[in-house]
Amino acid sequence: MARTLVSTLVTALAALGGLATTTSLESSAATRALGGAEASPLMRPRQAIRYWTPARQAGAGAAELPATRPPLVPASARRLLSVPDDQRITPGGDDNGYAPVRRPYTGTARSRVTGRLFFVNAAGQGDSCSASVVRSASGLLVVTAAHCVYSVPEGAEHGQWHTNFAFVPAYDGRATGERQREPYGRWGGRRAWKPGAYTGLAGGDWNSVYDVALIEVGRRERTLQDAVGALTPLRSQGGRHTVISTGYPGVLGRKPYDGRDQLWCLARTQPARALAAVNAAVSSAATELVGKLETYNCHLSKGHSGGPWVVQGTRDLVGVLSAGTEDGEADGYSVANALNVESYGAIVKKADPRGVYDALSVAATGPTVPVRRGRTATVTATVTMRGLLAAAQVPVTLRVPDGAALTAVTGAACARTAQQAACAIDAVRPGHPVRLTARVRLTAGAPRQVPVTAHVTATALDPSQRDNTAVARIPVQD
Incomplete structure (x- = not known):
């Protein structure tokens, strides 16, 4: 099932290119009205x-x-x-x-x-x-x-x-x-x-x-x-x-x-x-x-x-x-x-109207000291479930801009291009965060700060989607 989801996401990336594709897919899923x-x-x-x-x-x-x-x-x-x-x-x-x-x-x-x-x-x-x-x-x-x-x-x-x-x-x-x-x-x-x-x-x-x-x-x-x-x-x-x-x-x-x-x-x-x-x-x-x-x-x-x-x-x-x-x-x-x-x-x-169920969130952290161009930095995306249920095959997207490239992502099954990784976490359970680790190489054209964006898909059960996207900024040394 994870392989199928990853294959679908990477096909969409290849066909339409970039974050816009997965964002539209995720937005559609998140805004789908709950059945009666x-x-x-x-x-x-x-x-x-x-x-x-x-x-x-x-x-x-x-x-x-x-x-x-x-x-x-x-x-x-x-x-x-x-x-x-x-x-x-x-x-x-x-x-x-x-x-x-x-x-x-x-x-x-x-x-x-x-x-x-x-x-x-x-x-x-x-x-x-x-x-x-x-x-x-x-x-x-x-x-x-x-x-x-x-x-x-x-x-x-x-x-x-x-x-x-x-x-x-x-x-x-x-x-x-x-x-x-x-x-x-x-x-x-x-x-x-x-x-x-x-x-x-x-x-x-x-x-x-x-x-x-x-x-x-x-x-x-x-x-x-x-x-x-x-x-x-x-x-x-x-x-x-x-x-x-x-x-x-x-x-x-x-x-x-x-x-x-x-x-x-x-x-x-x-x-x-x-x-x-x-x-x-x-x-x-x-x-x-x-x-x-x-x-x-x-x-x-x-x-x-x-x-x-x-x-x-x-x-x-x-x-x-x-x-x-x-x-x-x-x-x-x-x-x-x-x-x-x-x-x-x-x-x-x-x-159970008082219950909070599908409350997924993501946090992103990166290096605090500047990284030289041509070298590699490590960024961690931590996905957490605060609700009362667990979630299987959770889609997570990592993206870097031009001037940087994703060289590896671990912690989930991922389909990766230079600028984006479409991943599927096997399961996220309450009280058991899942960490994805990304290796990011800075090219000669990297800007002074390189943002690494992590996004976890929300559903209609999520009471707030403000914490579904996080950005870690890699400081770049001249």
Whole structure:
């Protein structure tokens, strides 16, 4: 993904020449209006807590999967497998790629923040999905799939909100006793949000990049985030990652697929080309669905919708499980929606208005003593995230004027010309600045001061763009 972004930027530089090209691209991205968001009616958290008794939890179903097209089955497939043998990479994984999470689920951060989401669906039936706690200023937000909060009941013309949301972090349906089954208690939903573009039609917008939702739970003695921790949303348009997918699949009659166990699956992601191929058959759209990730290492089962895809070795939430093949089909796969500005950004601005999310900034420093012409100076550009999310594939541009030349840039993947470098930082996380180091050679025609300009791309979530550009000035000695 980084190589693709760098190639695109350097092609633009070569075609149009100079900073004007990347500036126009970045300006377009920064000023793109956030998509709309819709909120459910206010709900009573305590009512949901009382409603979801252990008996009702035991009787809850697993939410239906968004309708999907049958996948293309390779001619070499001789028997039905959810995930082919050579695609399973989860240690101890079964035919669907899943393995049980080690009990107790309170033992690791990833399993603590993942839970089972109970609700009464639009048809009036008890249902469940998977969900996880996500960083917010309020400390009360849970992220899941939009089809877990909103749908069009059979025979209806319009979508309806589900009701009586109750989130149980680290839920263990096989434990005895309420405290063991619900180690952090039951958290009732107060309000849900979905992107305005999500309609709930056609089985849940099976190919919609907007199948993501947020639920605010009620406040207790402390916030949900204080109680269990939270994942950090990773802003991206998809890409290639190694992720861990966790949740509560609930296929009836199959153990452990009854929604009582937390399961996990190790996966390698790629842009959702399988779904895009079907989409292209209907229209002449692009060959990839930007904003969606897919994997052939894990299968999607009912009840796992809304579960988190977390980048391995981090707490970065890169996707929310959305769609895939039905259980038992050949060449199984699953699809997640990336947390991009247009979908996640739209709803988090409404759900958490006090939160500052995509606040990227850059600072530039250079030598304080004059540098002779013909010699090389070092300039550092430091990119910082002050918001509540992380950002993947962050574009940064470095530029020098005539009289100077960039001879090397380290710290990111870059495409470089003499006067400009177009770079893509793999990820910028809150509290972990990323430094790019540039070597600048001063020619015989260098002016008395050589400005080195660093620019980091802003998005519509950034409350201020004044700190997205910085200049370091190299003093030149005659």
